[in-house]
Amino acid sequence: MHVANQGMVLLGGAMIAGLLAALGFQGVGDPAQVAGEQIDNSQPVGFPGSVIETKAVNDAVNEAGKFAGHEKCVDCHRTEVKSWMASKHSTRAFDLLRTSENALDYAESLGIAPGEIARSSLCLDCHASSKNNSDHTPGVVPSVTCESCHGGADGEDGWLNRHAVYGTRSTSRQQETEEHYLLREEFCREAGQIRSSQLYEMTKRCFSCHVIADEALSEAGHTHGAGFEYVEKSMGEVRHNFFLKPDENLKVATLWLEARQGEARTAAGRLRVMFLLGQMVDLEVSLDSLSGGTEENDYTDELIGRIEDAYELLAEDVVEELEPEEDDPGFAEIAATVGIVEPIYEALDEDGFDPENKDVYSKAAREIALQAKKFAKRNGKELSAIDELELFSDDEFDGVYRPVESRIEKR
Ligand code: HEC
Ligand code: HEC
Ligand code: HEC
Numbered sequence: 545m546h547v548a549n550q551g552m553v554l555l556g557g558a559m560i561a562g563l564l565a566a567l568g569f570q571g572v573g574d575p576a577q578v579a580g581e582q583i584d585n586s587q588p589v590g591f592p593g594s595v596i597e598t599k600a601v602n603d604a605v606n607e608a609g610k611f612a613g614h615e616k617c618v619d620c621h622r623t624e625v626k627s628w629m630a631s632k633h634s635t636r637a638f639d640l641l642r643t644s645e646n647a648l649d650y651a652e653s654l655g656i657a658p659g660e661i662a663r664s665s666l667c668l669d670c671h672a673s674s675k676n677n678s679d680h681t682p683g684v685v686p687s688v689t690c691e692s693c694h695g696g697a698d699g700e701d702g703w704l705n706r707h708a709v710y711g712t713r714s715t716s717r718q719q720e721t722e723e724h725y726l727l728r729e730e731f732c733r734e735a736g737q738i739r740s741s742q743l744y745e746m747t748k749r750c751f752s753c754h755v756i757a758d759e760a761l762s763e764a765g766h767t768h769g770a771g772f773e774y775v776e777k778s779m780g781e782v783r784h785n786f787f788l789k790p791d792e793n794l795k796v797a798t799l800w801l802e803a804r805q806g807e808a809r810t811a812a813g814r815l816r817v818m819f820l821l822g823q824m825v826d827l828e829v830s831l832d833s834l835s836g837g838t839e840e841n842d843y844t845d846e847l848i849g850r851i852e853d854a855y856e857l858l859a860e861d862v863v864e865e866l867e868p869e870e871d872d873p874g875f876a877e878i879a880a881t882v883g884i885v886e887p888i889y890e891a892l893d894e895d896g897f898d899p900e901n902k903d904v905y906s907k908a909a910r911e912i913a914l915q916a917k918k919f920a921k922r923n924g925k926e927l928s929a930i931d932e933l934e935l936f937s938d939d940e941f942d943g944v945y946r947p948v949e950s951r952i953e954k955r
């Protein structure tokens with residue numbers, strides 16, 4: 545393992561803010577102020593000693609053994625790192641565990657000792673990332689990191705080794721052959737990288753943290769993150785881009801737009817796919833979570849509410865509204881998803897939650913997953929009819945950091 549620093553220092557929001565200030569990162573929220581500033585390249589952006597020692601860490605989201613850390617990305621992805629450092633995934637997700645009264649309440653209900661909350665509890669699954677310390681003990685990284693979303697990168701077989709290698713030593717990205725590009729993408733994908741072309745896996749990552757799939761945690765009072773609409777939630781502070789074509793990448797990952805990823809890709813098409821896919825994945829994750837319920841309670845009520853909302857949106861606001869032909873290829877997976885959920889929706893409406901139906905819920909979730917994976921490969925062109933329904937906002941990017949120049953195109 546390459547560990548940037550072994551210091552066991554706990555980093556809080558104040559220190560992060562201090563670091564940002566030291567980097568000249570002021571005027572967060574006002575892109576104009578940030579744009580064009582000069583950064584000292586000799587100074588790595590990172591948290592010195594951002595590793596906390598801990599007894600045991602859940603590995604659900606991040607494979608500890610593969611954790612590289614944003615320090616390994618910053619040389620090439622300075623812009624992304626800066627955006628991320630100003631986002632709540634970096635500044636607040638972990639701090640909540642140590643500073644919020646609610647955190648103590650939830651932990652108490654679950655029998656987690658206060659001292660364990662930020663060290664070895666299930667809370668870390670979603671509020672932190674995990675890594676192995678150099679002495680092989682599990683460590684906590686106090687934020688939702690790049691790799692929480694893009695997949696653990698490190699290790700001999702890790703994707704970081706091939707991620708930015710375009711051929712023989714002197715080959716630049718512009719010179720990379722199509723064949724090499726495809727092999728590289730495949731290698732990285734198999735090694736667990738989640739890129740903008742894997743929209744299903746990416747969407748699933750968001751929902752796996754933003755839907756609470758744990759009845760006890762939910763009953764302990766933990767918020768449910770109701771109404772996580774994927775387009776809206778990924779457009780704001782989470783937005784960060786690398787290929788900087790300012791007019792386009794406000795709305796879409798510019799790497800996804802590249803012709804070699806597939807034909808006919810546009811920002812408008814991508815947004816349509818993201819919006820509808822978000823509803824499908826919400827249905828999948830909510831139904832799967834519902835199968836873990838034991839009785840009718842706040843947990844199952846929340847999930848049923850989500851299922852009803854997403855179903856009604858797809859069935860009533862999209863399919864009934866547009867009446868696509870039965871064989872309209874554009875809407876095949878949406879129509880199939882509506883068909884899968886319809887009987888469950890009706891049964892929930894009539895009889896409410898039934899623990900006897902666990903298998904029905906989880907089977908439906910698996911079937912929707914297959915549809916969603918297929919749907920995620922679309923370019924969104926055939927879905928243009930949904931634009932007139934104005935189901936989602938395509939407001940201007942309102943993130944914290946808007947870069948103005950491309951680093952990569954200057955290479
Ligand atoms: C040596 C430079 C370099 C390093 C180090 C690096 N990257 Fe990249 N990354 C690139 C380049 C160049 C691209 C765009 C080219 C491509 O993949 O085709 C890219 C693209 C990406 C993409 C977008 C892929 C897509 O298609 O959407 C992600 C995600 C990414 N990097 C994440 C990371 C993370 C996370 C780290 C640190 C663990 C990292 N990178 C480290 C150079 C680098
Ligand atoms: C909360 C999840 C999340 C985190 C944390 C995150 N990313 Fe991303 N990243 C995404 C998503 C989602 C996209 C694709 C955006 C889209 O589809 O329009 C993306 C896209 C990218 C791209 C491609 C942008 C383009 O223009 O094509 C790069 C490069 C990247 N991320 C690097 C990073 C690095 C480096 C970090 C850490 C500093 C990081 N990401 C942290 C979710 C995340
Ligand atoms: C490892 C778990 C995890 C993953 C993966 C994750 N998030 Fe988060 N996210 C959190 C936590 C924890 C917070 C902190 C909430 C707070 O500050 O109130 C948060 C906060 C946010 C916020 C700010 C609060 C809000 O709701 O406006 C947004 C936006 C967000 N996440 C979007 C996303 C998107 C989009 C993705 C996927 C691309 C994603 N998240 C992936 C755990 C995660």
Ligand code: HEC
Pocket residue numbers: 640641644646647648650651654656661665666667668669670671752753754755756757761765766767768769770
């Ligand atoms: C499945 C992922 C997940 C787990 C596990 C999890 N959280 Fe959260 N937590 C989140 C997300 C996502 C948010 C942001 C919710 C939002 O903004 O909609 C959040 C928000 C919070 C908040 C701020 C909102 C509030 O309710 O005051 C606190 C505090 C919190 N979590 C504490 C905890 C504690 C303590 C644990 C462990 C007992 C825990 N969380 C476990 C995902 C999770």
